[in-house]
Amino acid sequence: MVTAEDGGGDPVVTGKDGEGDPTGLRLRGVVVRYVATTAVDAVDLDVAAREVVALLGPSGSGKSSLLRAVAGLEPVAAGDITWAGQDVTGVPVHRRGFGLMFQEGQLFPHRTVAGNVGYGLDGLPRARRAERVAELLELVGLAGYGDRSVATLSGGQAQRVALARALAPAPALLLLDEPLSALDRGLRERLTGELHDILRATGTTALYVTHDHDEAFTVADRVAVMVDGRLVQVDRPARLWRRPVNQEVAGFLGYGPFLPGQVRGAVVRTGLGEVPLPAAAPGEAPGPAAPHGHVLVGLGPAALHVVTGEGWAGGDDVVVPVLATRFVRGRTEVDVALPGGERATAVTTATEVGAQVQVRMDPDGVAVVPQTASS
Numbered sequence: 001m002v003t004a005e006d007g008g009g010d011p012v013v014t015g016k017d018g019e020g021d022p023t024g025l026r027l028r029g030v031v032v033r034y035v036a037t038t039a040v041d042a043v044d045l046d047v048a049a050r051e052v053v054a055l056l057g058p059s060g061s062g063k064s065s066l067l068r069a070v071a072g073l074e075p076v077a078a079g080d081i082t083w084a085g086q087d088v089t090g091v092p093v094h095r096r097g098f099g100l101m102f103q104e105g106q107l108f109p110h111r112t113v114a115g116n117v118g119y120g121l122d123g124l125p126r127a128r129r130a131e132r133v134a135e136l137l138e139l140v141g142l143a144g145y146g147d148r149s150v151a152t153l154s155g156g157q158a159q160r161v162a163l164a165r166a167l168a169p170a171p172a173l174l175l176l177d178e179p180l181s182a183l184d185r186g187l188r189e190r191l192t193g194e195l196h197d198i199l200r201a202t203g204t205t206a207l208y209v210t211h212d213h214d215e216a217f218t219v220a221d222r223v224a225v226m227v228d229g230r231l232v233q234v235d236r237p238a239r240l241w242r243r244p245v246n247q248e249v250a251g252f253l254g255y256g257p258f259l260p261g262q263v264r265g266a267v268v269r270t271g272l273g274e275v276p277l278p279a280a281a282p283g284e285a286p287g288p289a290a291p292h293g294h295v296l297v298g299l300g301p302a303a304l305h306v307v308t309g310e311g312w313a314g315g316d317d318v319v320v321p322v323l324a325t326r327f328v329r330g331r332t333e334v335d336v337a338l339p340g341g342e343r344a345t346a347v348t349t350a351t352e353v354g355a356q357v358q359v360r361m362d363p364d365g366v367a368v369v370p371q372t373a374s375s
């Protein structure tokens, strides 16, 4: 169960780890413009040293443009970029000392794996360089692959080599742009977990662009959500998931449909019954005030449960028709038609299309967001 205030205007930022950290990355009023487009619109963001922040947002929201501006690959039209207290806004890309990793690792095809990983280590004596390359290959799970031609690698192995190459010079800041999105789902999930561990183990400060919220939640300490060139919410993963700031953010995270609700005291009344308004978790940083009056209750992927047999005690449950059934992620899900006409997914053990079932809303599976003029 989550609540949040409308995020129009300034982004909602909690857990401001980076703020005031003179050793981290600091963006103030950063604007990136192309001829007819303002791709990044006055972004303020702090990333603390050794912190990993994900830039998450739909396609075209300006994530890559912001990352490229930090890298020095894109000029900023306004604003400042500071690293470790030094203004780097006008510093050319190769003098910023930042590591870069992109969707396609862009390995040098005619070099071996070791040749790729050692590329940025020209200044080191030969023996030290070989040692460092071996160290990095071990870190990314490719020990012994040094002599292989990169042409013989699988997609996942190639991205590990690209990561090893980016980390080899121990960059002050690592900038990753959709580094795993060309890989298939299973491999991507596994590598996301590994990437998380590697970034922590090496104490790397990183900015990580992705449009996949699971990837962002796995890899990052905090997630910065971008919509239309602006940051709308910067939060820790669990908090972002439980308390998206508005319908747009909630919808992007996978909540929906949204049911109209009315806050009455400590509960929200909806056509599917009541859910309590949550109190802040113990130790949780104070966030936006709980919404009041007319709200929207977004149903998360496991918000609705079909109540079967003896467990059902009547009350708030409603009877709805089953429109479709499927077996996914090891469980049966059904699409049902809610009384308001919305099509929603419910979790169940088994049932058939056309059956009438009772559904119940799990308060932990929903997000409450303000109702705005457009919603």
Ligand SMILES: Nc1ncnc2c1ncn2[C@@H]1O[C@H](COP(=O)(O)OP(=O)(O)OP(=O)(O)O)[C@@H](O)[C@H]1O
Pocket: 034, 035, 037, 038, 039, 057, 058, 059, 060, 061, 062, 063, 064, 065, 066, 211
């Ligand atoms: N080189 C360019 N010239 C003109 N417009 C551009 C250029 N690069 C990006 N844009 C525009 O700027 C906006 C932001 O693009 P950007 O690639 O930063 O978004 P994104 O969130 O990274 O998207 P995606 O997830 O699809 O990569 C889009 O409207 C895009 O069309």
